[in-house]
Amino acid sequence: MSSLEQEAAGSSALGRLRCTKSLEELHSADIIIEAIAEYEDAKRKLFLELDKIAKSSAILASNTSSISITRLASVTSRPLQVIGMHFMNPPPIMKLVEVIRGADTSDETFNATKALAERFGKTVVCSQDYSGFIVNRILMPMINEAFFTLYTGVATKEDIDTGMKLGTNHPMGPLELADFIGLDVCLSIMKVLHTGLGDSKYAPSPLLVQYVDAGRLGRKRGIGVYEYRKVPEPVKPSPRL
Structure with missing residues (x-):
C-alpha cells in the first residue's frame, strides 16, 4: 500500500469513529x-x-x-x-x-x-483465566525482580537495563519498560498475582511500592525509575543598556 493509500485509509477509518460520553x-x-x-x-x-x-x-x-x-x-x-x-x-x-x-x-x-x-x-x-494470563504471568515477575535487584544494590538502574537489553536482546530494559507501562499498573498486576496465586515469590518489591506511594509512576508522571521531566534552563539576565 502506497503512502497516499495509507493516508486515505487512515482518514476513512477516522471518519467512521464516533466519540461519546x-x-x-x-x-x-x-x-x-x-x-x-x-x-x-x-x-x-x-x-x-x-x-x-x-x-x-x-x-x-x-x-x-x-x-x-x-x-x-x-x-x-x-x-x-x-x-x-x-x-x-x-x-x-x-x-x-x-x-x-x-x-x-x-x-x-x-x-x-x-x-x-x-x-x-x-x-x-x-x-x-488465571492471574496474569500468559504475558504478565511471565513479564511482571521479571520486572519485579529487576526492582529487587536495584533495591538490594546489585547494580545501577542503567546497568540492569543495559544488561537485559544486550544480554537477552530485549528492546527495552525491565525498569525502562516499567516506566513505560506505569509503575502503578505493574504494582496492581503484582498484587493480583500475589493474591491470586498465593505464592510469596509474587510479593511486590518494597522499592516498587515506595515509588508508587511517592507518585513516581513512570513516563505519564514525568518521573519513575528514571526522570523524564525537562529541567528548565536557567533564565539568562537581560543585558543592561
Whole structure:
C-alpha cells in the first residue's frame, strides 16, 4: 500500500469513529471492549452497567491485563458472552492480543472475538483465566525482580537495563519498560498475582511500592525509575543598556 493509500485509509477509518460520553449510546454495539483503569471494583461496576445497556446478543470484552474474567462476568446476566481481549501496549504497534476465556465463555464468543482481533491484523494467543494470563504471568515477575535487584544494590538502574537489553536482546530494559507501562499498573498486576496465586515469590518489591506511594509512576508522571521531566534552563539576565 502506497503512502497516499495509507493516508486515505487512515482518514476513512477516522471518519467512521464516533466519540461519546454516554454509555447509553452503546446500546446497539455488537461488541464492547472495556479499557478503563486496572481496578477490579471499577471494572465490575462498569460491566454491571454495560450489561443493562447492551443488547442481549452483545459481547462484553475487557482489556484487563490481569484481572479475572470470570469475576467480571459474574456481575452480568451474560457470562457466556464475557471475554478478555488484552491488547499489548501500544496497540497500534504491538501485534499480539491475548484472548482470555472465563469459566463460562462460550465457543461462539471466543470465535467471534478471535476473528475480530485477526481482522485488526493481530496475532491471537489464548489463555485460561488465571492471574496474569500468559504475558504478565511471565513479564511482571521479571520486572519485579529487576526492582529487587536495584533495591538490594546489585547494580545501577542503567546497568540492569543495559544488561537485559544486550544480554537477552530485549528492546527495552525491565525498569525502562516499567516506566513505560506505569509503575502503578505493574504494582496492581503484582498484587493480583500475589493474591491470586498465593505464592510469596509474587510479593511486590518494597522499592516498587515506595515509588508508587511517592507518585513516581513512570513516563505519564514525568518521573519513575528514571526522570523524564525537562529541567528548565536557567533564565539568562537581560543585558543592561
